[in-house]
Amino acid sequence: MLPRPKKRLGQHFLTDRHYLDRIVAEIDPRPGEAIVEIGPGPGALTERLAQAVRPLHVVEIDRELAAALRDRFAPEAVVVHEGDALDFDFATLPEGLRVVGNLPYNVSTPLLFHVAGFAPRIRDCVFMLQKEVVERMVAAPGTADYGRLSVMLQYRFAMALAFRVPPGAFTPPPKVDSAIVRMAPLGEGRRAARDEALFARIVAAAFSQRRKTLRNALRQLVDAEAFAAAGIDPQRRGETLSVAEFADLADAALATQAPATPAG
Ligand code: SAM
Numbered sequence: 001m002l003p004r005p006k007k008r009l010g011q012h013f014l015t016d017r018h019y020l021d022r023i024v025a026e027i028d029p030r031p032g033e034a035i036v037e038i039g040p041g042p043g044a045l046t047e048r049l050a051q052a053v054r055p056l057h058v059v060e061i062d063r064e065l066a067a068a069l070r071d072r073f074a075p076e077a078v079v080v081h082e083g084d085a086l087d088f089d090f091a092t093l094p095e096g097l098r099v100v101g102n103l104p105y106n107v108s109t110p111l112l113f114h115v116a117g118f119a120p121r122i123r124d125c126v127f128m129l130q131k132e133v134v135e136r137m138v139a140a141p142g143t144a145d146y147g148r149l150s151v152m153l154q155y156r157f158a159m160a161l162a163f164r165v166p167p168g169a170f171t172p173p174p175k176v177d178s179a180i181v182r183m184a185p186l187g188e189g190r191r192a193a194r195d196e197a198l199f200a201r202i203v204a205a206a207f208s209q210r211r212k213t214l215r216n217a218l219r220q221l222v223d224a225e226a227f228a229a230a231g232i233d234p235q236r237r238g239e240t241l242s243v244a245e246f247a248d249l250a251d252a253a254l255a256t257q258a259p260a261t262p263a264g
Pocket of ligand 1: 009010011012013014015038039040041042043044045059060061062065083084085086101102103104105107
């Protein structure tokens with residue numbers, strides 16, 4: 001029997017066998033892989049993943065559900081990390097980690113940012129999320145869905161929407177459609193900004209008021225010289241810039257901000 005779902009923890013349990021099968025097929029777990037499942041809940045996905053991988057790691061915040069998982073699975077089969085996935089140190093798990101889960105939608109954006117911080121150790125992620133969030137993640141420049149989430153995640157990951165999942169696949173059904181997204185880190189060859197904190201500040205500022213030109217939105221961060229050096233017209237709006245152009249702009253801003261070497 002399913003436990004009573006707690007709304008504040010975003011608990012919508014996947015109960016449709018067809019979609020469970022498709023998600024497991026999309027993950028395609030293989031013996032010897034290091035896999036961590038975020039938010040296992042009552043364990044429908046957990047059970048199938050644990051048949052392929054030993055040990056499977058899971059991170060569950062709900063004390064009762066974590067205890068039930070410990071009762072149900074031997075510790076050699078499933079290692080239950082009870083706690084908040086937003087604080088979980090994925091670096092404690094082996095490199096080449098695969099991160100999967102039907103994520104709690106109420107914390108999905110901070111969770112994606114947290115996981116992105118471990119990208120160099122991650123082989124891939126397969127997540128179920130609200131469909132609109134997945135559409136924002138994979139959006140191309142110049143589209144209405146393209147924004148901070150798109151740029152910050154596309155900076156580190158190649159991403160694709162795998163398939164959609166209707167509300168009826170869950171108990172209780174959520175009010176929104178869901179979708180499976182696959183994320184693969186871009187690796188060392190990607191276009192990396194020299195100062196990633198500055199890159200993140202520029203991206204956030206560029207999208208904080210979407211209608212503003214870059215000149216106005218980035219007044220505090222990027223001067224005319226930096227726009228010229230990056231070859232980016234300051235009359236453009238943030239939503240038209242590619243991820244690589246944001247990196248160019250951040251590098252140019254860093255160069256023009258750099259303090260002059262003190263005179264000898
Ligand atoms: N995987 C299960 C399934 O598909 O039936 C449950 C999915 S449910 C949408 C989300 C799960 O994440 C719940 O079990 C919930 O308790 C857990 N959860 C919510 N917030 C969490 C957090 N911050 N850290 C870890 N788990 C969390």
